[in-house]
Amino acid sequence: MNLLKVSNLSVAFHTRDGKTQAVDNVSFAVAHGETLGIVGESGSGKSVSCYALMGLIHSPPGLIEKGTALFDGIDLLSASEKTMRQIRGKRISIIFQDPMTSLNPYLTIGDQIIEPLLLHDKISRNLAKQKALTLLEEVGISNAAVRFEQYPHEFSGGMRQRVVIAMALITEPELLIADEPTTALDVTIQAQILALIKKLQQQRNIAVIFISHDLDVIRYMADRTLVMEQGLIVEQGHSKTVFESPQHPYTQKLLASIPQKAKASLYQFRPKQADALLSLSNVSVSFKSRESRFQAVNNVSLKLARGEILGLVGESGCGKTTLSQSIVKLVDIDCGEIRLGEQSLHQLNPSKLKLARKHVQMIFQDPYASLNPRMTVFNTLAEPLKIHRLIDKKGMRDKVLSLMADVGLDPSWANKYPHEFSGGQRQRIAIARALAVEPQLIIADEPVSALDVTIQAQILELLLVLCQQRQLTMIFISHDLAVVRYIADRTAVMSEGQIVEINNTETLYQQPTHRYTKKLLSAKLSSLSAEH
Amino acid sequence: MLNKNFNLFFVISLLLISGCELGPSNIESATASQTLHLGNGTEPKDLDPHTVTGVPEHNIISALFEGLVSVDPITLAPKPAVAESWVISNDRKRYTFTLRDNAHWSNGDPVTANDFVWSWQRMLSPALASEYAYQLFTVKNAKGFNHGEFEDFRHVGVKAINPKTLVVDLENPTPYFLSLLAHYSTFAVHPPTILAFGEREEAGTLWTRPGNLVGNGPFILDSWRLNYIIRVIKNPHYWDHSKVRLNKILFYPIDSALTEERMFRTGVLHATSSTPLDKIATYLKNDPDKISIDPYLGTYYYRLNVTEKPLNDIRVRRALSMSIDRQAITDSITKGGQIPAFTFTPPNTQGYFADNNSIIYDVASARKLLSQAGFPNGEGFPEIELTYNTSDGHRRIAVAIQQMWKLALNIDVRLSNQDWKVYLSRVQSLDYSIARAAWIGDYPDPNTFLDMFVTDGGNNQTGWSNKQYDHLIDLAAAEANPIIRYQHFQKAEKLLMDESPIIPIYTYTRVLLKHPQLQGWEPNILDIHPYKYVYLEDPVIGSEQ
């Protein structure tokens, strides 16, 4: 007997630019205690179809055009708001993607957890608190009584997601919708959270709809899997079948986009001469808050040869971003030296620094935040050229257009604004901006983490091609081990501000020596699912 | 948490709105309780008769104190007050007052001649720095004492022969001397009270607070809320208390004439201290029984700085004066029955009329004069500035005159309004070309006006000086015969208007809103309304035909 049966669901968005069919005639069902995985890239309609079930689509612009969603005999799509309020949070709960934004920063964790309980079960606050504390312990939050009174910002990302899970489960719902619950988390945390959801689901026999763009995660979690593309279900079946013998070309493409073990030998680094382009010796960076000093980067030394790609991995907070920012002098170092070629970067006067900046460029993690929303692509790309007076006015247009072509952007888009582009295209703009001044060194800080797998594959390919063509040196920062393994010649592992291990990529992945590296590698999902 | 706050908001807003049922207004309940509500301009600086100077202070002090002499509310003739009678010597320089036996302070102490000697010494003492000390300079040697030329007060012409007899010697025969004694600066204060809160010559002590203040007027100070209300109640120790019909008077300091008018209209006040210009016509039309327009001993005029070009030329000054259509100003702007003024002293100041032929409204002659002065049709006339202190009324008049000069003489005058204190310092240091001014007589006598323009007179402030004029004023001061005295004044005033260091514009009227309940409030040119004659009575409806 199915708990939820969705038939012929269609959702469209009406905007100024016309109608977008977000979900097109989708039908699926979930049984008690079953986990249904929905996989697809951003914009494929996987989230929208679930939000439609919960009545969370804003109308306008959204419109549920047709379909039924029978949940225990109630059609969720036509039920009254009052009925829906009794179902939402009580019988169907949802875990949202980003635990950073889905918790109200103004309320304590405790208040937020017991809120659905007070609302639906009408029990006393004390009783609710007891229940919440038990559940918090259960989802792995120690010292729950203290944590209960704390605010979201006092929790780490993983802890917050545990809170969100507790909040979703406290009313003992029959159906749990988990929308990318681990995407924003570090690998080691991700593994824990997934295990937790799985455990709780099995204990309570809850039906789960698990949405993710990460194929490994779905493979690990779902009993049955549903692949969506552009609002349509292109393939569905038992997870094993779908992953092992994908029928639809799109499914096949998705699976193929998962990074290979290593890049093609064409792109492999072959040291010509031993000159180090960048060398760091004993670099330390610390941040002072009033009470304490936080040592973000602790005595790091490394050398980078011309043309080499160095992967830098580590979990969030390990200091990899701070290290990269110190190289471009966005943060000042406490001690040590950073040399670019012959110059010591931290002793340059402003005009020399400006010159040096031309040689070192950076690509940021979030391609939305790193582009000025009020500048067109053209202006964004022209600005570095103007600043460094690389080209006169007449040549500007051709130069910008050729840059765009280089990174695979249609030159006719030059007058568009960042928000008019998709994430992958934005990252291409950011790459083009970095390339505009023809730098020698590029620091790429998680350049593909926010992107879908297929896009990710394209961007990685692009970076490799560009490095090859232009003899670029690159530091590639990521928390994604597979991506680093694919792109980097050498890999450094950072933990707590220090480089704990550095070696040729393949050597490091196959024979990790440091304890931390081993832990990191073992948290990889592929290894988890292998055990499973 | 937030819900709680919302409840709080709700309760408080209810409280705010809950008073919507208006009770009976002040006026409606006033007749029964004989409580008078008066608008009183600004907050009084103090209530010490010897240190204050303003009208609002005067209005309250005259309820709390009484001098040797008071004035008749209609004729302004001196009437016995603390002094029940007096004798004037033949040379009119010695006054012998007999104080009445039943004159008491509000604590029951008798009022004695010594109290007056003590008080006058206080008022004249250099240390107190009374701004009105000159009111007693007619008393022999008082000026010298005040200027610190000697310290022994016995040289000053005031003596207590016995507790009830006071003798005053004057420098000159001063016909208006008795009027001066009705002015609060010459009142007596209660010595033990003063001494209880400080030295005799100390100003600003706490003796003027409710509960402390001991006076001898028809009322005693009951409460004083700063900038809000001052309340006085009937004084049972007042010698004439059986005549006093009011039980209470409340004085409201109100800065804005518009606010005052609204308070009057809604029955908060019986009378206002001022009237918004634009309301005068409305009241005259709709509520003529609620507005009173009375003659007033004051002149609105412009000072001309005769020390600088082009106003050092008499012809220019006369041209300016003669080209102002005063009638249009009083008819269309001030609208309160003001009288166009062509002389400085208001007509019929205690029977004095100035010769008013010198200046007339005559544009043709004015243009001729200006042309003779070298500015035919205003050509070459420098742009001069007309300074006035910030006020809507002054601005309106200045705007009209500016335009009159432009049309009549084709000269440009720039208007410049100034903050009151800046205006004062500008005028006093002759840092102006034309400045608006007003003079309200201290006592009903031409001297209070004409005395101003003697050479280097403190209030002259035009730079004008004329030996003959000074001489005429001196002659008048020494003259005992009232007819000859007025002739001296007339000659002097003719001289003043011929040379025109000032441009009189209109003679004031006292325009105030007055409720028909208010009785015994008689019009007079000094705007003095002794409260002992005032009472409240509902007008009989339908008695008028």
Next chain:
Amino acid sequence: MIRFFLSRLLQAIPVIFIVITATFFLIRSAPGGPFDADKVVSQEVIERLNERYNLDAPLHQQYFDYLHHLVRGDFGPSFRYTNRSVTEMIAAGLPITFELAIYAIMIALIVGIAAGMLAAVKPNSAQDYIPMSLAMTGICMPSFLLGPLLVLVFGIWLQWLPVSGWGYSPGDKVLPAITLGSTYAAYIARLTRGGMLEVLNQDYIRTAKAKGLSTFNIIVKHALRGGLAPVVAFLGPAIAGLLAGSFVVETIFQIPGLGRFYVQAAFNRDYTMIMGTTILLSCLIVFLNMVSDLLAVWLNPRLTLNAKN
């Protein structure tokens, strides 16, 4: 917390000191003295009065004397109201102005937040346009216009409410509070709308809805606190401005508050009174900025008290 207070206190000292010094010399350089009057006061009298009020001493001496008295809590006597001390006058006027300001701020908050919320819940609808147009009208309508207008309608035509006074007859506090509050209500409405629109787009609002909360509960429990952040930032300077700006309302309604003293003191060159009210105002500004910061932290637990700001 203690650190925050200490640091703020440390910053307040130079601020207030500079205000005192600048004001002291500014007012003495303005033309016209406290004792100038319509009828000329003789030079002797002026000299003696100057002597009495220590105005004959060299300027720097006056300044140090003033500071000397000030540190002992003595604001000196008023130069105009000769039997009053500045302390006494402030004590008489401040509570009234304060009460008026509290009512006005409460009206502004209730009306402004309600209107802003209404508008934000359904942006670009009649429910948005009507309250926002009213807010715009409120901004256009200064208190010197609104006050007399309200008096005319409610005091004179309808005769529902008294036209003057403060605590003298029932209901006489209503019109002044509304007059003073309305402009601020208009500002707060606009700020609330902006803040709420921002917050209502946040993910956690969606979370709240997924929990089954009603729209009203979502707004009150989840959105309001975040949406009010701009309002809180505005409140500190606004309340200070409100106290200084109460002059107009106090004059229109004959209220014996501090606002009238503050403005009249400048016109009267009542030096000590100007100093007293200015010092009070600067303390208030410093204090309200601090409260505004504290409130922001209380509303938003992510912020910590930073000594610098």
Next chain:
Amino acid sequence: MATDSLQNDHDLIFQQGRSPWQDAWYRLKQNKLSIISLNFLILMVVIALITPWLAPYGYETQDLALGASGPSIQHWLGTDIHGRDLMTRLMYGGRISLLVGFAATAVSLVVGVLWGTIAGYVGGLTDTIMMRIVDILYALPFMIFIILLMVVFGRSLLLLFLAIGLMEWLTMARIVRTQVMTVRNQEFVSAAIVTGLSHWQVISHHIIPNIIGPVIVYITLTIPSVMLLEAFLSFLGLGIQPPQSSWGVLISGGVETMEEYPWLLIFPGLTLSATLFALNFLGDGLRDALDPRAISDR
């Protein structure tokens, strides 16, 4: 639709790339209410400019005998107490009010934005000191300030701008500072620094364009208060002197006689409100137009 012309314009300026201003203009053109408001404001400015040739009477021409009279054939909007034509005075008053409104707001804008930006961008001790200076200026008794300004510099329109600007920039600086502190921590600012922009270039190219929304909203709130402040300063003597007038002066005069001569309040009030509503709609439109994201988000 306007899309075609938009496309042509695109091609035209393609050579240089588009400035945010050019873009804003294209987007603004699509907002009807804003364009109506803009046209209204332009009309007001044009009227102000050609008033000397347009006005039926002289602004100082009096008819004391006529005095205040209601609207009539001769005087469409009536006359004031000096018998001067109200419409003429409104037209001349517009010259002053618009000039003061825009010029003084511009002064406060320039000073406030600079001050707030520097304080917010540099931060730390500089910020503390700069903001405490703002506190000090808030606390100084402005009445004395005005009196002194008048005494020291005399009377001029320029001084009026200065005085108003000096009072209004404080709040502007506060608002700008808060905004700058939010924007400066965004990644694109880091990106700009890494590109090699100087601090000044970062501020002018990247930070200021991104704080313009709240600033524009505040400007639309500032202009009305500036126009009314002008009336108050004029009354104190710092501003314009009679027989000149401004909308603020006419309104505050109209308040005093609103029962006797209501037209003296109603017509200036309507003129001012209409202008301010137009400013407000234009401001909202501009804010949206200057934010490239706004339109597609709607």
